[in-house]
Amino acid sequence: MVDPKSVTEMVAQRRPPDLRRGALGWLHANLFNTPLNGAVTVVTVALLAVLLWPALQWAVLQADWVGDTRAACSGEGACWVFISARFESIVYGFYPETQRWRVNLVFVLLALLIAWLIMPRLPAKRWVGLFALVGFPVLAFFLLVGGSFGLEHVPTRRWGGVMLTLTIAVVGIVGSLPIGVVLALGRRSQMPLVRGFCVVFIEFWRGVPLITVLFMASVMLPLFVPTQVEFDKLLRALVGIMFFWSAYMAEVVRGGLQAIPSGQEEAAKAMGMGYWQRMGLIVLPQALKLVIPGIVNTFIALFKDTSLVLIIGLFDLLAIIRAGLTDSEWLGFATEGYVFAALVFWVFCFSMSRYSQHLERRLHTGHRH
Amino acid sequence: MLRSSSRERGPLWRDPTFRALLVQGILLLALGAFIALVVSNTMANLEERGITTGFGFLQERAGFSIPQTLIEYSGDSTYARTFVVGLLNTLLVSAMGIVAATLIGFAVGIARLSPNWLLARLATAYVEIFRNIPLLVQILFWYFAVLQALPSPRDSHSLFDVIYLNVRGVVLPDPQALPGFSATPLALLAAVIATWWLVRFAKRRQARTGHTLPVFKLSALLLIGLPLATFVVTGMPLTWSIPTLTGFNFQGGLTVLPELMALWLALSIYTASFIAEIVRSGIQSVPQGQVEAAKALSLPGGIILRKVVIPQAMRVIVPQLTSQHLNLIKNSSLATAIGYPDLVAVFSGTALNQTGQAIEIVAMTMAVYLLINLVVSLLMNLYNARTLLKER
Numbered sequence: 001m002v003d004p005k006s007v008t009e010m011v012a013q014r015r016p017p018d019l020r021r022g023a024l025g026w027l028h029a030n031l032f033n034t035p036l037n038g039a040v041t042v043v044t045v046a047l048l049a050v051l052l053w054p055a056l057q058w059a060v061l062q063a064d065w066v067g068d069t070r071a072a073c074s075g076e077g078a079c080w081v082f083i084s085a086r087f088e089s090i091v092y093g094f095y096p097e098t099q100r101w102r103v104n105l106v107f108v109l110l111a112l113l114i115a116w117l118i119m120p121r122l123p124a125k126r127w128v129g130l131f132a133l134v135g136f137p138v139l140a141f142f143l144l145v146g147g148s149f150g151l152e153h154v155p156t157r158r159w160g161g162v163m164l165t166l167t168i169a170v171v172g173i174v175g176s177l178p179i180g181v182v183l184a185l186g187r188r189s190q191m192p193l194v195r196g197f198c199v200v201f202i203e204f205w206r207g208v209p210l211i212t213v214l215f216m217a218s219v220m221l222p223l224f225v226p227t228q229v230e231f232d233k234l235l236r237a238l239v240g241i242m243f244f245w246s247a248y249m250a251e252v253v254r255g256g257l258q259a260i261p262s263g264q265e266e267a268a269k270a271m272g273m274g275y276w277q278r279m280g281l282i283v284l285p286q287a288l289k290l291v292i293p294g295i296v297n298t299f300i301a302l303f304k305d306t307s308l309v310l311i312i313g314l315f316d317l318l319a320i321i322r323a324g325l326t327d328s329e330w331l332g333f334a335t336e337g338y339v340f341a342a343l344v345f346w347v348f349c350f351s352m353s354r355y356s357q358h359l360e361r362r363l364h365t366g367h368r369h
Numbered sequence: 370m371l372r373s374s375s376r377e378r379g380p381l382w383r384d385p386t387f388r389a390l391l392v393q394g395i396l397l398l399a400l401g402a403f404i405a406l407v408v409s410n411t412m413a414n415l416e417e418r419g420i421t422t423g424f425g426f427l428q429e430r431a432g433f434s435i436p437q438t439l440i441e442y443s444g445d446s447t448y449a450r451t452f453v454v455g456l457l458n459t460l461l462v463s464a465m466g467i468v469a470a471t472l473i474g475f476a477v478g479i480a481r482l483s484p485n486w487l488l489a490r491l492a493t494a495y496v497e498i499f500r501n502i503p504l505l506v507q508i509l510f511w512y513f514a515v516l517q518a519l520p521s522p523r524d525s526h527s528l529f530d531v532i533y534l535n536v537r538g539v540v541l542p543d544p545q546a547l548p549g550f551s552a553t554p555l556a557l558l559a560a561v562i563a564t565w566w567l568v569r570f571a572k573r574r575q576a577r578t579g580h581t582l583p584v585f586k587l588s589a590l591l592l593i594g595l596p597l598a599t600f601v602v603t604g605m606p607l608t609w610s611i612p613t614l615t616g617f618n619f620q621g622g623l624t625v626l627p628e629l630m631a632l633w634l635a636l637s638i639y640t641a642s643f644i645a646e647i648v649r650s651g652i653q654s655v656p657q658g659q660v661e662a663a664k665a666l667s668l669p670g671g672i673i674l675r676k677v678v679i680p681q682a683m684r685v686i687v688p689q690l691t692s693q694h695l696n697l698i699k700n701s702s703l704a705t706a707i708g709y710p711d712l713v714a715v716f717s718g719t720a721l722n723q724t725g726q727a728i729e730i731v732a733m734t735m736a737v738y739l740l741i742n743l744v745v746s747l748l749m750n751l752y753n754a755r756t757l758l759k760e761r
Contacts, residue, residue, distance in 0.1 A: 030486035193393040207742035209699035304503040335514040349501035
């Protein structure tokens, strides 16, 4: 052994052990640190190779991309011509070709509003938000339905595709949020009748599947109104969807209300504020901020479930694609059709869920209990 | 000095009690008026369309056949029977889905926490892909793009020449019970009861004396050994009906409809992605200090997992898991999109179209789901009350 005091020279520098850094080191630490992990890695890689390579070949490498008739399909991989040939109807449904600028205008407005609301730096969020919830739906209604201001009337049975999917989603979101807030407040009310009504209302809608709600909306609602009233099929579905999701929204909002310390409301009471002032100025702003991620998650669920209107015969994105599959000229393209539908829905839902996670991190500043 | 009480309390409409009464009175009136309006409209509409109300139609002959029935059913059966057949089919696919979704969900959820980078990423990809695609798209994909693309019965894919996969479904060997077989399920039941008793006994004994029993090994022995022994002793009273190809279709065996398979696959895979997230967050919710404290007591790894981590994680997992199971049951109603004969498809679909009894049929269908929801919620509340943190 060397006596420590006798060392007078610098010990020559040595390179650190190789296995701690670099690509090899990373592999060792994350994939092959134990024999079991090594085996798991090998099996996973093999599985991925077996599954992903043929999928990639089918979807991209051997796929047919250009053309506009069935003749363009070589049959080796996917034939995306099936989608591109009917792209217009996938987006607009049966909306008259000359009037499609109206749909485009609404799309652009919607995109601008969303962009404005999610970019943190832009000002006047409150007013833009209010416009998105109130002004925009009214404007979009007049633009899409027409029949006034010199616009040609387009009946809702000609709506379809992405446009219908977005319509249902936006109306569902805009409608269910306020109803949900009112229901959540009602459920915490001191008045037994109001509370009882809200509890029964919420638990009823949460207890039944959306399909039965849509069935009810399409076969029972016409019985509930006087015979001479023409009840639009789309409107019926929208009413059902709004009620159904408002119950889920109410539970999310209630979670937020419960998280606000009761001292907040008591303090507001001591200031002499009335019920609506206390709720509107003190409790709800804090509670809603807390549950924004939950609200976005409900939006995602709502967006996914818009596809259910297919069952009551509305032609949303999925239904249009399915209808295209029964076209005698295009039989046998089910995989392409459903993969495309899945992709469109996935892009929408995944970006919403990413945004919700981002919000969760950003808003995690105030309330720490 | 006395002041009049009304001055002190202010005007009547500022009195909270009075206002509460007023609001509730208005609500009651509005609700009553709304219901009266709806009922009178409905009555008028029904009369105009010549539809008689009531549940009398349940005793009428249904006159249509159902491709999958768990109980005896024919075209001559009544609508009441249709209802039961549909309900049983719903329960069948729900039970299959719940088991598979829970298994896949736990596997994926645990894989997301794996130290193996690749496996964890793969599990994340699974969750992000499948929970962001609508269930209906997944059902249609499995049914039309995968199962309907399978070969005809004559060119079936086969496994060991006993299991066949073709466009008409999966054909499996069908177990046929011979006389004397009923003793085996009875033995299984006895084993379950004995295991339950054993677990209780072992717990009490440990609490009293501190000695443990090898409960897991003993119960495994009971649960497997007892039915197996009974089966052998009674002379193995079971034969298998092996499917054979005759002409264009299979004879014998048990055919699982492609509709059932598509629905089962989609429901399990979709719900599993949600369960995986619940399992992951449940395990992560156990504070690290708990594990460290257990290690400081030098408890072995297996015991830490079984006695410290899992019980605390389960308290978070179980309520959310149940709500996913309920979602799965409700989502099984999407069966109607591919024609699997569940409650909604045969009752709210075919039966409603034939009879026109919209109100009764939709109400009955909704009542079934509400009832299931209510019962499970009640059980859940009991569980929550039992596992609640006992704080000082």
